[in-house]
Amino acid sequence: MSTMTAPDKPESLVPEPTTLVQAKVRWHGPVTAIVLAVLSLVFFGLLTAAGATTTFRVATGGDAIKIDDIVVPSRLTASILSVGALVIAVLALLRSRRRRPVPAWMWVVYGVLIFLALLVWVMAGNDNALPLTLLLTNALGLSVPLVFGALAGLLCERSGVINIAIEGQLLAGAFLAVVVASVTGNAYVGLIAAPLAGALVGACLALFAVRYWVDQIIVGVVLNVLVIGLTNYLFSTVLTANPQTLNSPPRLPTIAVPLLADIPVVGPVLFAHPLTVYLMYIAVAVLQVMVFRSRWGLRMRSVGEHPKAADTVGIKVNRTRVRSTILGSAIAGLGGAALVSAGLAFTKELTSGKGYIALAAMILGRWSPTGALAASLFFGLADALRRVLNNLGSPIPSDILAMLPYLATIFAVAGLVGRVRPPAAEGVPYKK
């Protein structure tokens, strides 16, 4: 029935004192990590040409303190980084052998080490310097629509409505943001309008999914087609006829946070962005607390996990679902506005599959706001790296790099990297 729910093998929720039955050791994650680290050691480290060096550029235009380019010997640096990653992976293996959970920071450090090794290898022997600060700044900017999209997905799915229509909601949000910002000449008004467009798509989703019990995956897919068709049509007719008044939005101004923005590296990466980025920080923090620590969040999750039980204690199941879906979709609309915040004119299918990457980020982030943030940052980083390497020239074809988010998601849902478990009642209409 529930097509999204993977048949979950019952985890041993065995009480502590028993020694007869023990939880299964989770080998998958650590073993995969060790294999990757060894591959990184061999390919990024040992196989690199001996004399090659890698240059990183940290400084940006208007820094208070000038930092010189960092030049490192490629083979040695990549090898050291890989060995470091290997050590962490082995530690993780030892921990999970003793059935202890592996803390998240270990995986973060592991990921950073592997990523740096990759960068060192990619730029080995390249005369250009890799603009590290610029890379990270772009990565954050590119991940903002993904974060909003993933937050939208998780709000809907936590309440039991599968939202495949994130793509359409982003696109609708971007469209309305561009048009409203162009007409009013004020990018902030566009920012307010975008969530309305997203919410409208979400209302359609809720109408069909909750009221008419249509399969939510079908509705999502078809809504995407509908929004693509509508925006393409309006673009080719109305927007193309009056590009000046309707399709030339102003840029959302960059706001530098006083003091914080002057910190080298961290400042430009985190604190010199348009308003959308700060809204994203707030949204992730607020939702993380609200979803897991508030009455509202508990009710929403209960509706998505066990609607009958929720109904029994007096929670209005369908009303909760409709509200979460519309709220989530409005957030996705905001993501659409973030997508065009640089003053981009609207073009056909502007989102180009970002909604599906956001869906992937939600799954990889295990339906939690901070997880969605981490996964989106990872995808944003892959995208930023692809763009930077396109300019500098690199041994990795950009199409292969572009595949990375999708491959990572498949590995995640197939259970190779930890386990992902969707809300239990997801996709099942609640019929009294």
Add this chain to the structure above:
Amino acid sequence: MSATVQDAPAPAPAPERKPEPDRPSYLQQVLDSTTTTVVVAILIALGLAAVLVVAADAASQDALSYVFARPADFFEAAWNAIYETYSALFRGAIFDYQAEGARRIRPITETMVSSVPLILAGLGLGIGFRSGLFNIGAQGQVLVGAAAAAYLGFTLDLPVVAHVVVACLGAVVAGGIWAGIAGFLKARTGASEVIVTIMLNSIALYLVSYLLTTAVLRQPGSTRPITPPVGENAMMPLLLGSQFRLHAGFLVALLAAVGVWWLMERSTLGFRFRAVGANQDAARTAGINVQRVFVSVMLVAGGLAGLGGAMQILGTDRTFQAGSAGSIGFDAITVALLGRSRPLGTVLAALLFGALRAGSPLMQTAAGTPIDLVLVIQAVIVLLIAAPPLVRELSVIHWAATLFGYDRKKAAA
């Protein structure tokens, strides 16, 4: 799964007396039938699209500014815009009454040509839907199928019939493998096929884009990401001479529809598919290997979608590029849904959407209405037929029929 858990503690309902089954009136039967729903849904979609056409029409916009002074002007301008658009669509898709001689029937053959990949991919998706598998990945399967067919088409040099057969089989295998990944992962790890197939769509696109930049697929000596044309022998034979593009792929698609009907309705394998689609737990209890069914369904569905991709290359395009699959895979989802996952329905739905695709270029050039209107029509039709109660609420016919004793609420059963 969760449903069974929830239902378990419910007390057994007291035995009720079955109400006397009252035969619904003839009017009720006709208005509640699937056919009526589909026809009304199509009409509503065309009506909504007409609103869009008027909204984007410059003459109508002008007339709207003084609509209260002279309403007739507005309605005339609106009618002209709608008439031009839909007559151009008709001339492009069915019968061109403005052309001369044999060219007058060319549009209907174009409709058949563009329906071929939709029929094949839609049939595959329909099998998946009936087996309880949501295969959103037809786009990727079509793409790898097309790439495989093109590759075999320009690298090999085989005699007349053999070459086209080999190229088609290659496409079937490629599409089958691509979908089979999702089936295998679902069977082995329980990974949701919805997510995996969506991801595989994007991976397929980047994979062929990459291969088109390498010597594997790219035409030697060219920098454009496009393959060399496939060999003469690998092309589908034309059915009506060189004046028309209609090729033997249309017959292949119809044969495939018959084959799928036989598979689903008459064969043991199809029975297993349907059993798993109806109730996985019951199927497992009955001794059906559900895991193997997942893989088989995806192999068959992917094979059909891959064949659809091959038709696009071997039937019409001759060369392959990253955009060759267009939006066939996503259109095929709407085709399968409109066709209710049945072979005959799929063929008819594919002909309808094929007609929209074939007619839209003329609509764009003759009436100035962008092709994208077709996407809106398609999406609205499918949304509406998925929710029959909504159609009955929106339909004027059904409202009018209540005067003659029609009850909209009765239809739910």
